[in-house]
Amino acid sequence: MLQQTKDNVQLFKNVYTDFVDLSSAANTIKNYTSNATSYDTMVTELGYEAPRDVAFLTFELSKGKPVEILDVACGTGLVAERLQTLGFIGEIDGLDASSGMLKEAKAKTLYRNLIEQTVEPEVNLPFGDKLYDIITCCGGLSQSHMSPDTLDVLLKNLKADGFLIFTVKNNKANAQYLLELDKKLSSLETLGKFKLERFVETQYLEVDYGEGTDEFGNVPKMMAKMYCYKKC
Ligand SMILES: C[S@@+](CC[C@H](N)C(=O)[O-])C[C@H]1O[C@@H](n2cnc3c(N)ncnc32)[C@H](O)[C@@H]1O
Structure with missing residues (x-):
């Protein structure tokens, strides 16, 4: 665990x-x-480890095949970087709302295409009827980012039997968002849109200074939930 220093609190x-x-x-x-x-x-x-975890699972599910991935809210490309380290051989398209983050991602030359678009409920992604094998979204589903209702939009460009892998912060500060997300996930499962394939609790950040300290005075880790759904 990181020591609580003035620097890392700041x-x-x-x-x-x-x-x-x-x-x-x-x-x-x-x-x-x-x-x-x-x-x-x-x-x-x-200590942001979520991209590593998303990449590991994506790599495992790609089974060494040259699959096509859409990395939604790709940011500067940390998921693609991790996939490359693992020896991923497929193609990755990245999409993000921020031109600045996309510029950083472009400099890494890991993506086949990079697209600037804000993902919003009921607004289709600019891929027509193209279908991806796997869609990843690491750190994009959160307050003031993508709402839970954007999951419908992502599913439109995912193959049947394809995987949707995403993380969401699991802390008190994100409680309201988590409730809304749970509701959305249950509704999509009930409608037969997808089935839960894998779920793990993982580290999001090494520290979560918004959550107080434990009985020993240590700052807790910020945890995340990582979901993997298989499209029906
Ligand atoms: C926490 S960063 C995660 C970036 C990258 N996936 C990673 O793990 O490092 C969140 C990203 O979501 C993007 N973002 C926020 N709202 C978005 C939206 N509605 N549509 C698309 N991208 C969005 C931001 O521009 C930012 O790059």
Whole structure:
């Protein structure tokens, strides 16, 4: 566990205040663009491991085949970087609302195509009837980011039997969002749109300074839920 130092408390606050505006999704996207060049350094400092976990599962499910992946809310490309490290041989298209984050991703030359689009409920992605084998969304489903209703939009471009893999922060601050997400997931399962294939609790960040301390005075880790659904 990271020691609580003035520096990492400040860094944690910066990640949230520099990037996320809880009252405005549009401002949040602008913030990602303004601070895109610092994103990788900041989240790495704070032990951001979700892209690694998403990449591991994606790689496992791709079974060594040259599958096509759509990485939604791809940001600077951390999921693609991890996939490359694992020896992934397929193609990855990335989509994100922030031009600045996409510029960072482009510089890594890991994506076949990078598309700038805000994912919103009932607005189709710009892929027509193209279907992907796997859709990933690491850190995109959150307050002031993509609402739970955007899952319908993602499913339209996923093959039958394809996998939708995503993370969501699991802490008190995200409680309301988690409730809405649970409702959406249950409704999609009931409608027979997809089935839960895998679920794990994983580390999101090494520290969660918004949640107080445990009985020993340690700052808890920020946890995430990672879901993998198979489209019916
Ligand atoms: C926490 S970052 C995650 C980036 C990357 N997947 C990663 O794990 O490092 C969230 C990303 O979601 C993007 N984003 C936020 N709202 C979005 C929306 N409605 N549609 C598309 N991208 C969005 C932001 O621009 C940002 O790049």
